[in-house]
Amino acid sequence: xxxxxxxxxxxxxxxxxxxxxxxxxxxxxxxxxxxxxxxxxxxxxxxxxxxxxxxxxxxxxxxxxxxxxxxxxxxxxxxxxxxxxxxxxxxxxxxxxxxxxxxxxxxxxxxxxxxxxxxxxxxxxxxxxxxxxxxxxxxxxxxxxxxxxxxxxxxxxxxxxxxxxxxxxxxxxxxxxxxxxxxxxxxxxxxxxxxxxxxxxxxxxxxxxxxxxxxxxxxxxxxxxxxxxxxxxxxxxxxxxxxxxxxxxxxxxxxxxxxxxxxxxxxxxxxxxxxxxxxxxxxxxxxxxxxxxxxxxxxxxxxxxxxxxxxxxxxxxxxxxxxxxxxxxxxxxxxxxxx
Numbered sequence: 001x002x003x004x005x006x007x008x009x010x011x012x013x014x015x016x017x018x019x020x021x022x023x024x025x026x027x028x029x030x031x032x033x034x035x036x037x038x039x040x041x042x043x044x045x046x047x048x049x050x051x052x053x054x055x056x057x058x059x060x061x062x063x064x065x066x067x068x069x070x071x072x073x074x075x076x077x078x079x080x081x082x083x084x085x086x087x088x089x090x091x092x093x094x095x096x097x098x099x100x101x102x103x104x105x106x107x108x109x110x111x112x113x114x115x116x117x118x119x120x121x122x123x124x125x126x127x128x129x130x131x132x133x134x135x136x137x138x139x140x141x142x143x144x145x146x147x148x149x150x151x152x153x154x155x156x157x158x159x160x161x162x163x164x165x166x167x168x169x170x171x172x173x174x175x176x177x178x179x180x181x182x183x184x185x186x187x188x189x190x191x192x193x194x195x196x197x198x199x200x201x202x203x204x205x206x207x208x209x210x211x212x213x214x215x216x217x218x219x220x221x222x223x224x225x226x227x228x229x230x231x232x233x234x235x236x237x238x239x240x241x242x243x244x245x246x247x248x249x250x251x252x253x254x255x256x257x258x259x260x261x262x263x264x265x266x267x268x269x270x271x272x273x274x275x276x277x278x279x280x281x282x283x284x285x286x287x288x289x290x291x292x293x294x295x296x297x298x299x300x301x302x303x304x305x306x307x308x309x310x311x312x313x314x315x316x317x318x319x320x321x322x323x324x325x326x327x328x329x330x331x332x333x334x335x336x337x338x339x
Contacts, residue, residue, distance in 0.1 A: 001025070003137040007032035013135040014105035016112045017084070019120070020139030024178035026114060029137055030077070037073055037110055046074040053080050057093040061101045064109040074109050081113040084130060086121040095126050102133045143272065144283045147176070154182055155198060158189035162198040169203040173213045176281040184208065211242060215250040216287075219258075223294045227333045234325065244321035245314050248328070252307040254288075259300040261285055262292035299335065306331055 003016065007029060016033075018026045038046055046068045050060040060078045068074035083093050105111060113130070120127045130136070142150055148167050155162040162170075162185075174184050184207050188198045191206055214237055221230035237247055257280065264274045271289070275282040295303070310328045314321050 001137070003135045004029060004032070006135065007036060010036055012037050012110055014107070014110060015102060015130070015134040016110070016137070017081075017130050017134045018112065018137045018139065019084075019115045019117055020137075021116060021118050022139040022141045022178065023116065024182070025137065025139035027179075030112070030114070033075060033110060033112065037075060038071065043071075045069040046071050047077070048074070049077040049079060051079045052082060052089070052091065052093070054091070056091055057081070057083065057095070058097050060111070061097055064101065064111045065106050068108055072108065076109055076111050078111065078113045080115055082115065082117065084113070084115070084120050084124070084127050085117050086119075087117070099126060099129055102129050105133075141176070141281060143275075144286060147171070147281075147283065150178070151181065151185065154185045155189060158186060159194040160189045160192045160196055160198055162188075163200065165200040166198050166203045169200045170207060171283055172216060173203065173207045173209055175210055175212055176283060211237070211246070211250060215247065215254060219251060219254045219291065222332065222336075223291045225336060227329060227336065231326075231329055234329070238322060244325045245311070248307065248310055248314065248325060252304070252311065255300065255303050255307060257284065258288045258292045258295070259297075259304060261288040262295075262297065262300065265289055265292070302335060303332065306335075 003018075004025065006013075012033070016029070018029050020026065034043075034047065048063050050057075050063070052060075057078070060076055064074075064076045066074075082089050083095060083098075101111075113134070120131075122128070148164070151167050151170065152162060170181065170184060170188075174180050185198075188202055188206055192198050192202060214233055218230050218233040221227065221233065234247065238244070257278065260278055261274055264277065269277065271282050271285050274285045278285070292300070306328060310324050313319060313324050317324075
């Protein structure tokens with residue numbers, strides 16, 4: 001994350017490429033540029049944005065070559081620059097013009113290319129040139145260890161420390177969205193007070209729960225054989241007006257993940273490889289791998305079939321949806337008891 005370090009120190013380049021699936025880091029870089037690179041009352045007049053799915057790149061270059069309005073510097077954001085990838089564009093872009101600009105960028109403009117794509121097309125001349133001439137931030141989703149380190153770092157920025165058990169609980173409840181995690185850490189730090197520690201109990205009491213995190217707890221209770229607790233979580237969700245069909249869909253998604261992880265582990269895939277293959281966070285893969293040990297492949301296939309049948313019944317029969325979910329839990333309990 002050298003680019004972020006540079007921006008925080010107040011050093012700016014003429015061209016940036018910000019890309020990757022983790023939008024938190026891209027937005028952090030964007031905000032550092034907006035707050036640090038421009039000053040004065042005319043800041044808004046010196047910020048423009050172009051979408052490469054709607055206009056050609058030469059429109060952005062023309063803007064970049066235009067002097068700023070009553071200021072020393074301007075920011076030009078270029079969204080969705082898919083010409084750096086293997087994807088085909090519906091808009092015809094003058095790549096030669098872009099190459100010329102990258103070799104001699106305007107000294108009064110910061111040109112920022114910003115995209116959600118995960119990979120660049122390294123074979124393209126323009127891609128090689130942007131990597132050579134620009135500050136490049138590849139915004140990857142952090143792996144498990146990196147994520148724990150990032151959480152500790154965010155806590156330190158807020159003047160507190162966070163214990164490892166609290167980190168695990170925070171991820172289980174809040175999920176892996178860095179923006180959500182950042183907000184929760186700010187809230188927990190405010191409650192703990194400067195110089196104090198965020199504990200697992202603090203996280204449990206104060207962190208906002210999501211449907212996914214409650215389903216995670218529900219599935220965990222199923223895996224560990226505590227079906228009465230799983231039912232209690234289900235009834236809590238119903239009291240919160242969650243739709244049975246939505247609850248069923250999220251449970252099904254978790255069991256599909258458990259099944260897929262079990263299959264890939266059997267084939268010798270590592271945690272990071274599985275995360276990349278299934279496009280989920282490595283922490284979810286680790287948890288699913290642990291849960292997979294509680295079931296045989298045949299049992300997981302049976303659970304998934306039961307979920308599919310429950311889904312069909314909810315969508316095609318007149319039976320009460322809550323009753324269908326209760327029947328699913330009853331059938332699941334019967335299966336678990338005969339393991």
